[in-house]
Amino acid sequence: MALGRRGPREQRLFIATDELLWSPGHPFYRKLNELLAEAGFDRCVEELCRPYYAERVGRPSIAPGVYFRMLFVGYFEGIDSQRGIAWRCRDSRSLQEFLGLGLTQEPPDHSSLTDIRQRLPSTVHEEVFRLLLEIARMKGVLGGSRTIGIDSTMLEANAAMKSIVRRDTGASWTKYLTRLAKQAGIKDPTAEELRRMDRARPDKKVSNADWRSPTDPDSRIARMKDGRTHLAYKAEHAVDLESEVIVAAAIQPADRSDPQTLPDTLVRAQANLLLSGGDEQVQEAVADKGYHAAETLHQCRAMGVRTYISERRSKHRRRWAGKHEGLKAAVYATRHRVAGRRNARLQRLRSERVERSFAHVCETGGARRTWLRGTEDVSKRYLMQVAAHNLAVVMRKLFGCGTPRQLAELGTAFVDRLLAFMHALLHLVADLAVRIIDARPSADESRHRRESPVSHENRASPTGC
Numbered sequence: 001m002a003l004g005r006r007g008p009r010e011q012r013l014f015i016a017t018d019e020l021l022w023s024p025g026h027p028f029y030r031k032l033n034e035l036l037a038e039a040g041f042d043r044c045v046e047e048l049c050r051p052y053y054a055e056r057v058g059r060p061s062i063a064p065g066v067y068f069r070m071l072f073v074g075y076f077e078g079i080d081s082q083r084g085i086a087w088r089c090r091d092s093r094s095l096q097e098f099l100g101l102g103l104t105q106e107p108p109d110h111s112s113l114t115d116i117r118q119r120l121p122s123t124v125h126e127e128v129f130r131l132l133l134e135i136a137r138m139k140g141v142l143g144g145s146r147t148i149g150i151d152s153t154m155l156e157a158n159a160a161m162k163s164i165v166r167r168d169t170g171a172s173w174t175k176y177l178t179r180l181a182k183q184a185g186i187k188d189p190t191a192e193e194l195r196r197m198d199r200a201r202p203d204k205k206v207s208n209a210d211w212r213s214p215t216d217p218d219s220r221i222a223r224m225k226d227g228r229t230h231l232a233y234k235a236e237h238a239v240d241l242e243s244e245v246i247v248a249a250a251i252q253p254a255d256r257s258d259p260q261t262l263p264d265t266l267v268r269a270q271a272n273l274l275l276s277g278g279d280e281q282v283q284e285a286v287a288d289k290g291y292h293a294a295e296t297l298h299q300c301r302a303m304g305v306r307t308y309i310s311e312r313r314s315k316h317r318r319r320w321a322g323k324h325e326g327l328k329a330a331v332y333a334t335r336h337r338v339a340g341r342r343n344a345r346l347q348r349l350r351s352e353r354v355e356r357s358f359a360h361v362c363e364t365g366g367a368r369r370t371w372l373r374g375t376e377d378v379s380k381r382y383l384m385q386v387a388a389h390n391l392a393v394v395m396r397k398l399f400g401c402g403t404p405r406q407l408a409e410l411g412t413a414f415v416d417r418l419l420a421f422m423h424a425l426l427h428l429v430a431d432l433a434v435r436i437i438d439a440r441p442s443a444d445e446s447r448h449r450r451e452s453p454v455s456h457e458n459r460a461s462p463t464g465c
Contacts, residue, residue, distance in 0.1 A: 023093035028076075028404040032395060033098060039135045041065060048124050062108050066099050067116045068128060068384065070108065073098070075388035076403050080366035082110040117380055125380045129249075132387045133276035136245050141397045142276075145242035146283040148269055149350035150291065152236040152258055153358050155251075155378070156369045157219035159231040164211045164221070208255045216373040220254035233370065233378055236261055237357050237386070238269040241286065241349045245393055246357055247272050249386040251379040259293035266305060284308065286346045294323075297330040307334050308343045361389050364403075 036042070042065035049064040073095060074085045089095045089107040096107060108116075136142040165172050171179075174194065181189040181197055189197070198204065206229070208220050219231040234256060238248035248269035252261045262285070270282050282305055289310040300307045307330075320328045337343055362368040367385045372378050392402035 023097055025097040026094040026404055028395070028401065029094060029098035031399055032391065033100075035135065035139075035391075035394065035398070036065075039131075039138065041131070041135075044131055045128055048127050049120060052119055052121070052124070062112055062116060063100075064116075064120075066101075066108065067113065069099050070113060071381070071384040072388040072391065075361070075365040075367075075385050076392070078364055078366045080369055081371045082113045086110040086113065117377065120380075122376055122380060125383050129383050129387045130272055130276045132390050133245070133247065133272060136243070136390055136394050137277055139394055139398060141394050142240060142243050142245045142247075142278075144278070144280045145240045146280050147241045147346065148247065148266070148282050148285050149239045149241045149346075149354040150236065150262060150265055150285060150287045151350070151354040151358070152234055152252075152261070153362060154222055154224050154230075154232045154254060155235050155362070155367065155382070156224065157213075157216055157231040157233055157378075158369075158371050158373050159213040159216040159219050161206075161221070161229065161231060163215055164206070164213055164231075167210055167212050218253070218373070218375045218378075222254035233375070234261070235358075235362075235367075235382060236265050237354060237361075238265050239354045239357050241346070241353055243393070244353050244357070245390050246361075246386050249383055251375055251382055253375070257293075258287070258291045259296040262287065262291050262296050263299045263303070266300065266303065284346070286350045288347075288350075292334075294318075294327040294331050297334050298324070298326045301326070301330045301333070306337065308337055308346050309334060310338050310343075310347075311335065357389065360392070361385050365389065 042063070045064040045068060053061060070085050070089060073089060074080070074082075077085075077088055079085050079088055086107060086109055089099060096105075099107060101107060133142060162173060166176060177194045177198055178189060180201070181194060184197070186193060186197075206221050211221060213219050213231050216231065219233060221229065222232040222234070224230050224232060232254040234252040234254045236250050236252060237246050239246050248265055250261070250265055250268055252264075266282060266285060273280060273282070284306045285300060286308045289312050292309045292311050297307055297309070311331075318331070361382075365385055365388070367382055370378050370381065372381055396402035396406075
């Protein structure tokens with residue numbers, strides 16, 4: 001056999017299709033396609049998107065099933081941007097098989113994903129989210145649980161703090177510091193002097209009431225989970241504590257407090273459960289102490305929802321004089337429920353399963369940093385991330401793995417366990433062989449027994465005579 005050399009080769013002008021390399025596809029994505037095909041996913045999303053396209057004018061667009069599958073790939077592969085999703089789908093033949101593309105078809109570009117997202121309204125994305133809830137219900141994953149865990153996290157917006165401007169004058173941060181420096185007696189401050197003065201001044205605060213981002217007006221200044229101050233959005237999850245399925249996900253302004261957004265998330269969760277084919281009513285809401293507010297508890301009680309929310313520690317005594325009687329009744333009823341054993345069990349489930357949903361969607365799913373701008377676009381993209389998470393929960397319940405990486409880890413774990421079992425079996429066989437060899441008499445002992453047999457006179461009689 002001659003030695004092959006790698007180098008530039010001349011490509012043929014025509015290639016037969018039977019000579020092209022065929023990919024068998026990824027086993028995880030094959031199973032996922034089977035699940036979606038069984039539920040009629042493609043036909044359903046095409047009917048949802050039909051009103052937003054022309055009937056006969058223009059060339060056929062990208063199939064809606066391909067668009068939503070590419071957004072699902074962003075979650076399963078941990079890719080945060082549309083450019084990265086488009087590049088990954090173009091690079092992988094197995095993902096092209098998952099998208100249903102032929103050998104001569106190219107995956108959509110990132111600009112095509114943007115055009116489709118802007119064409120389809122938020123209601124279509126919400127309907128697709130409910131469609132995947134129906135799949136979870138059809139497979140028995142989403143049952144009749146009536147207890148919902150709620151929590152929120154911050155998403156980093158696609159805007160920099162250096163670009164913020166004053167709401168009243170429109171002045172940038174640098175001009176604002178320059179004005180402060182001149183008031184302090186510095187006539188012509190340099191950039192280094194501005195930075196030094198900015199670090200040293202004691203009343204350094206940035207408020208959403210005074211500052212905004214010109215590139216992303218919907219973003220708000222907030223403190224992230226790692227302690228950094230950044231322009232951000234607030235993502236809130238409502239998770240079914242029995243099945244770990246996210247039944248509602250909302251993008252809120254980052255400066256809205258948790259008690260303000262809790263009733264809206266409960267309404268979304270109830271609507272999604274009913275519109276996805278269920279008849280259950282949300283009866284219990286579990287949240288941390290950051291959601292505790294008398295008005296919020298009163299609204300939840302009016303909706304028929306029992307709340308399990310601990311109170312914040314405060315030095316001041318709550319005063320009920322001049323307030324509505326329902327506020328006091330709601331607070332005292334919640335305080336009584338929090339003191340019971342059921343609250344401790346529900347809080348453990350909330351801290352485990354709701355926080356796990358954020359870890360899967362935001363950390364490994366790549367949604368912690370958004371590259372889109374505006375509440376509507378961020379909501380569309382994030383809702384599809386959450387929908388992919390629900391698909392992963394269904395796949396994990398049915399096939400034992402929720403992502404392609406988990407499937408690879410299961411294979412590696414199986415090989416490791418098989419090798420460990422064989423290693424233990426070899427040790428057991430070796431130990432047994434050593435014991436057998438030690439139990440056998442030596443050659444000298446055997447020869448001594450043959451040469452000096454026991455005489456008949458010395459033998460003991462069974463009768464004792």
